[in-house]
Amino acid sequence: MPDVEVGDERTGTNGISRRRFLGYLIAAPTLVAAADLQGAPPASASVATVQPVDVYDLTDLLTDAANLTASLITVTINPDGTASFALPRAEVGQGITTAVAMVLADELELPIEKVDIALSDARPELAFNQLTGGSNSMHALYDQLRVAAATARGQLARTAAKQLETPLRTLRLKDGVVSAPDGRSLSYGSLTRAAAAPRTRAVLAQLKPAAQQRLVGTPQPRIDAMQIVTGTKRFAMDLDVPGALPTMVCRPPTINGTALAVLNEAQVRAMDGVTDVAIIPHTQLVPGGVAVRAATFGQCIDAIRALQVQWAPGAAAGKADADVLQDLIDAELAMTPTVGRTLDERFTFSFRPGDPLETNCAVADVRPGTAEIWSALKSPISFQETVAQMLGLPLSGVQAHVTQGGGSFGRHLFADAAFEAAAISKAMGRPVKLMWHRTDNFRQGRVHPMCTSRVRIAYLGNTVLAFDQRHTSVATDFTHGLGEILSATLGNLPEGDFLGYSQSIFTLTANVPYNFGLVTQLLNEVYHPPGSVFNTSSVRNIYSPEVTVAKELMVDQVAKAMGRDPYRFRRSFVRDSRMLAVLDTAARAASWGKAMAPLTAQGIGLHHEYKGYAACVAEIDCTPQTVNRVVENGYTGPRVTKVTYAVDVGLPINPLGLEAQMIGGIMDGIAQALTYGLHLREGYFLEGSWDNAYYTRQWNCPPNAPPAEGIQVIIMPPNQSEPGGAGEFGVAASMAAVASAYARATGTVPTSFPINHHQRLGFTALPTVPPIPQSPTDGLQEAF
Amino acid sequence: MPTYTFILNGAQVSVDCAGEVRLLWVLRDLLGVHGPKYGCGLDVCKACTCHINGKAFSPCSVPVSDVQPTDQITTIEGLPATVGQPLHPMQQAWLKYDVAQCGYCQPGQIMAAVALVKQVRAEGRQLTDADIDSLRNVCRCGTYPRIREAIVEAAATM
Numbered sequence: 058m059p060d061v062e063v064g065d066e067r068t069g070t071n072g073i074s075r076r077r078f079l080g081y082l083i084a085a086p087t088l089v090a091a092a093d094l095q096g097a098p099p100a101s102a103s104v105a106t107v108q109p110v111d112v113y114d115l116t117d118l119l120t121d122a123a124n125l126t127a128s129l130i131t132v133t134i135n136p137d138g139t140a141s142f143a144l145p146r147a148e149v150g151q152g153i154t155t156a157v158a159m160v161l162a163d164e165l166e167l168p169i170e171k172v173d174i175a176l177s178d179a180r181p182e183l184a185f186n187q188l189t190g191g192s193n194s195m196h197a198l199y200d201q202l203r204v205a206a207a208t209a210r211g212q213l214a215r216t217a218a219k220q221l222e223t224p225l226r227t228l229r230l231k232d233g234v235v236s237a238p239d240g241r242s243l244s245y246g247s248l249t250r251a252a253a254a255p256r257t258r259a260v261l262a263q264l265k266p267a268a269q270q271r272l273v274g275t276p277q278p279r280i281d282a283m284q285i286v287t288g289t290k291r292f293a294m295d296l297d298v299p300g301a302l303p304t305m306v307c308r309p310p311t312i313n314g315t316a317l318a319v320l321n322e323a324q325v326r327a328m329d330g331v332t333d334v335a336i337i338p339h340t341q342l343v344p345g346g347v348a349v350r351a352a353t354f355g356q357c358i359d360a361i362r363a364l365q366v367q368w369a370p371g372a373a374a375g376k377a378d379a380d381v382l383q384d385l386i387d388a389e390l391a392m393t394p395t396v397g398r399t400l401d402e403r404f405t406f407s408f409r410p411g412d413p414l415e416t417n418c419a420v421a422d423v424r425p426g427t428a429e430i431w432s433a434l435k436s437p438i439s440f441q442e443t444v445a446q447m448l449g450l451p452l453s454g455v456q457a458h459v460t461q462g463g464g465s466f467g468r469h470l471f472a473d474a475a476f477e478a479a480a481i482s483k484a485m486g487r488p489v490k491l492m493w494h495r496t497d498n499f500r501q502g503r504v505h506p507m508c509t510s511r512v513r514i515a516y517l518g519n520t521v522l523a524f525d526q527r528h529t530s531v532a533t534d535f536t537h538g539l540g541e542i543l544s545a546t547l548g549n550l551p552e553g554d555f556l557g558y559s560q561s562i563f564t565l566t567a568n569v570p571y572n573f574g575l576v577t578q579l580l581n582e583v584y585h586p587p588g589s590v591f592n593t594s595s596v597r598n599i600y601s602p603e604v605t606v607a608k609e610l611m612v613d614q615v616a617k618a619m620g621r622d623p624y625r626f627r628r629s630f631v632r633d634s635r636m637l638a639v640l641d642t643a644a645r646a647a648s649w650g651k652a653m654a655p656l657t658a659q660g661i662g663l664h665h666e667y668k669g670y671a672a673c674v675a676e677i678d679c680t681p682q683t684v685n686r687v688v689e690n691g692y693t694g695p696r697v698t699k700v701t702y703a704v705d706v707g708l709p710i711n712p713l714g715l716e717a718q719m720i721g722g723i724m725d726g727i728a729q730a731l732t733y734g735l736h737l738r739e740g741y742f743l744e745g746s747w748d749n750a751y752y753t754r755q756w757n758c759p760p761n762a763p764p765a766e767g768i769q770v771i772i773m774p775p776n777q778s779e780p781g782g783a784g785e786f787g788v789a790a791s792m793a794a795v796a797s798a799y800a801r802a803t804g805t806v807p808t809s810f811p812i813n814h815h816q817r818l819g820f821t822a823l824p825t826v827p828p829i830p831q832s833p834t835d836g837l838q839e840a841f
Numbered sequence: 842m843p844t845y846t847f848i849l850n851g852a853q854v855s856v857d858c859a860g861e862v863r864l865l866w867v868l869r870d871l872l873g874v875h876g877p878k879y880g881c882g883l884d885v886c887k888a889c890t891c892h893i894n895g896k897a898f899s900p901c902s903v904p905v906s907d908v909q910p911t912d913q914i915t916t917i918e919g920l921p922a923t924v925g926q927p928l929h930p931m932q933q934a935w936l937k938y939d940v941a942q943c944g945y946c947q948p949g950q951i952m953a954a955v956a957l958v959k960q961v962r963a964e965g966r967q968l969t970d971a972d973i974d975s976l977r978n979v980c981r982c983g984t985y986p987r988i989r990e991a992i993v994e995a996a997a998t999m
Binding site: 149150151152278279281282283284285286287288289290291292294295297303329330352353354355356358359412413414415416461462463464465466492494495496688690691713714717718720721722723724725746747748752753754755756758759760761767768830832833834835836837839840841 | 858859861862863864865866867869870871873875876877878879880881882883884885886888893896897898899900901902903904907916917918921928932935936939941942943944945946947948951956957960970973974975976977978979980981982983984985986987988989990
């Protein structure tokens, strides 16, 4: 048993009881501290109801899994007075490094500038504590960070008390300095060696009370903002790894095809700048094709376009949207028997790109006996273990570095580019800097699966008797990280039970926030195992946007059938006071029910997930003059003119970052409702550029210069002791609100998404052979 | 191998490469200037936006042979020097509104925004929502609303 000693008693208690945790002082030359959260109380329910998420949800599961190795995550106090922390999560724009720096600086009593956050390499010993997903990072890390920091702070105080020969309780800690009442002081940097633990031991850590936190809960700019605006933030493709030359892959004309032979290899090898050409077979891990390495990416593009390749098709060959839709309808699970009047509708959601702006990319240097790989990995442990196996190397021979990601939206749970770069580097025997072409990202990358969501509501008079939802989806891939956590924590899921993974995620996230009597929400999937036909991943907010759109549109319908206003109807049926609060807040701020011109309307959407509550009111303009605006090579259509988003995450850590995540989620919601999808024809997606796949552009964004009203995010005051999730929490309610507004403005309830999916294609699809287009040459004519 | 020369962020530079290699790869792969990002290589996403003689353009779509020895190419790294300040007012506005999320598109966004404001000013007009609507730069994180705020702010201070 380790020694246990009482921690920092610096601050007066005033009779307020404070949470105490066990921390560790780790044997090291300077002060290193960690948290022990194995004894942390498991999550418990406060509201009894029929839905599983009220008792235990995905956030609880991921946090409990992560806490098992909390003691292996350490905060180090350096002799220069700074603190260092190697964050075992990915930063992909969600702002986790900033939030972590805030929490540590606050608990350590250090200025935030003195807390250095690096992204940790893969550390297999962390087990389930190095996965970035489910908007869970801050929920899982909040206690881990504070306990580790409080342990360090307590030890610094005790060490200072000894050196200053002053009672502990009289010392003040501020800005990295411990001060005695007589004015003498010691800096953290000067104390850290003396404070270091000669052997690892446990101590009690005393957390700062919430009222004394000075950073948590205040708006803080991103810690990398200066690097970003000066162009010095380094992403994977900006790394300077010796010998790692630009590398791209010539990909098949249909999804998951495989290269059989190159018919003109010698000719391509002789092209300007080209150093290597190698066939990379398609496997479950490696998308593959024919890899080309050259002096510049431009010369890779030239070589890929020159390659003549014989291909074998993948399992999606010949398939089109209509084929997949029929398979989904055939697989839909039966509804429960019902009484009363019913409203019944099936909603269809097309495939949707899941990609960030930075395309799939990785740097790999595979040599005999070792491999070093750099990529924006959200599941680096799973990657390191799997790539070691793939390369036939011991785990200790593989280093997996986590780089800053240029967006993710769930995409980087999968390390496709990292596996592929490793395979190419091995095949070529040289370091490679692998980058996917944008067109490949759309056509061969992972997508949000096509799905249907059928909702039936049974009602009688003013009572809803039952709510049935049957969600049927192309299989979502949860392998490589999340699946293993589910297997290990839920116990009853055998490794590789793909439908089991999906159903677990669905059950741990789907919910109906209304008192609607008997509620059933069930998932079925087609095309198992995932990846066998289509490449999917858990795109931002996974099932929830589609589940919520179908649900909320039908809530509007039942309200209409009862002759009630959508807002007032929801008011009388929501089953949680926090949901009622966000609903009322959003409705009030948006002036719900105000007079609107013809073909314009407000719509409403609610969503509960990630320990939080969100209500969104969107206003849309479907007038001909707006819908028919012309933007060259762009899609205009209806314009969302105002969004009001009230969000309650329990304990907001960084309101500025939280607002940013909601804004981003709202932009996704607008796109997903109106414009952003993929058309499947003959086994490939027609979209190959951002001018084909219509993610929100400035001309689709609500204007926010006066007199327009733009976007208003209202963050509810803290009402919990722990933070909920933020990164994905802006999508579902906003997508539902936009769909609802469209229905109310046009008088037609949309049943297929994005709403423009069945309109005439606004572009000519790029060829599939060669698989990528040549870059234009007329860029100077476009200069402005 | 031909040699191409131009003025990059105030300094004359030369590269030996084939003339059709697009300027983006000359900057990133041969000269090691990483501020301009690759997002599509099709002159669509505008993540690589730089300035040529003060005007915004996409180097992914310009063969290096089209660039003249006297042409001034400015990347995000050279933007502050164009106003003789540690940061350009547009960069300051970006910081004030904490615009960025992942940051990948933001160098291109800032370069495009600077050119837009200058263009509007040259036309003797006030910046409008319609002007901002004309920016094609993709931000997949969806920072558009804060970008709009920052541009309006910078337009008043530039």
